[in-house]
Amino acid sequence: MSDLWVKAAQFLGHEALLLDERRFDEWLDLLHDDLCYEMPLHMVSEGKGARTAPTAYLLNDDKGMIATRVRRLSFDTAHAEAPASRTVRTVGSICVLPGGSEGSVEVASTIILHRHFGIDPAPDIIHARRRDRLVVEGERMLLAHRTIAIGSAVLNMPNLAVFL
């Protein structure tokens, strides 16, 4: 169990490093070809606290769509990230969950993304919870599924042009 935790934590820390350093091609290599990368929409329904609407998403990407986003980020015409934001990702509360199978592990983690774009007077900060399925392929781990829940009802950033 703890060996898995170490591997998962190493994976997530490495991923954060690659993204902060904008080594997007190397990050794409960490993504499984059948990746599902989703951010369901959370609303508050009476008496139930936060609840996910069954068909509602803020993001619902596969690997191809992510690759398109990455390619766009290489253009200096992608104004949302031109110039590139400075980002610092803090990943924490890492927890290996029961329910993994042979060759895959379910991991929960939190992320604080601190992002300072262009000449904005102040940075944006976003908190989110993530649930990942990491699959083990030989010596490597790949991200096969990520479900992201941002910590507020309203995104406090002008866009989600960065990866959580």
Added chain:
Amino acid sequence: MLSDTVENRADGKVEQLLDRAERALADDLVPVGIFNDDALFRAEMDRIFGQTWVFVGHESEIPEPGDYVRRQIGLDSVIVTRGREGEINVLSNYCRHRGTELCLSDQGNAFRFRCRYHGWTYRNNGDWVAAPQLREAYGEPLDAREWGLPRAPRVGTHQGMIFASLSDDVPDLLEFLDGSAWALDLIMGLAPRGMRVIAPPDRWRIKTDWKIPSENFAGDAYHLGIAHQSIEQLHIAHGLDKSSHLIHTFEFENGHNFGGHAWTQFVSPEWECWRYPPEHVARFDLDKLSERDARIVRDKGPSVGTIFPNLSYIRAMGGTSRGGAPAVFTSFRQWQPVAPGLIEVWNWFFAWDFETEEEVARSHEAGLFAAGVGGLFDQDDAVLWQGPARAAESPWLKRLDAHFHLQQGRNSPIDQSPDPDWAGPGLHRTTSYGEHQQLSFYRQWLKQMQQGGRGA
């Protein structure tokens, strides 16, 4: 007699700014200061959002009796409810006793709302109905209406789109919508059960003034080739820099403006009906339209626009890479004012009621990739729109009495005169050059601001 109160001084400043705006607009300019001014913002919240029809949702979001959603009209938190007889009410969300909010959820179903503070209870039409220990506390029930939740005096729908006015002194909804009602008919009314909302709106904040995105969707074809050039580089969109030729416009009364992509003229006769595939178009009932309207739907159906004050729309074909064909998505979005220089975007995706689950999913997917919080188009607009609010605070630009330029087309060889043969509503131009739609938006803004200041 005017006393020299803070309020009067602030109002004086507002009227001065509006006078400057009036002079500027006569010359196709707007003062930079109107995009980030505390007193002006407060005046807008009253004179525009408190005295105009404002979008609050779609009927498909509150289909059953008791259903409600929590929405905004300007800064006001309101509850939009469905009554037992199907009637829709728009209620103030603040208890009449001490102001605690009644509804904290985004949506739900309830026929009564009970305040968490002292227990005052209201029906979902706003009527005061009960309080704890009624006899000991109040002797007898309070008057249902006098102490009920304020109820928007006017609520109306068109194509299921629900609008409300906090002032009774407004024209009927259809009169206010003018030609945008026709546009909504062509956008949403092509099948018997029309369209429905796919999901609750996603929301994100942009540091800009609500008028900036509203005017953009009203008529800014010109920005597409530059602001969204990266989408062209991805080969997802094509010919964006031809948009001012491609998007033909419809300018209506009361500040409403739409545009339609003239695909069949510029690209291919097969690109009709917003490029919906033939099996989709086959489910439209175009026969019930006039010949003129059927032609508009086929050749240049409204694909982008703004209904004054702050409801915009886009319909486009979007790509995804889930191994499937691109799909057409329909988005309505509302630029909610939050504070001077700050808005919250509420974005709804719509589907046709006749679409299969698979078709809805594909349309939603296409929409999410192009529009919305992670959408490739919205992403770039958001950062570009942040400049105006900062410019409006610039001491230097204030000193210069700076203005923004809406004089495009004055020296242009492009004929921007309205089509003399157009027999449909409003003015129809076969070009987007000239920023006429943006000017139409600002003129309505000015008119409402000046009228509202004089009182009802």
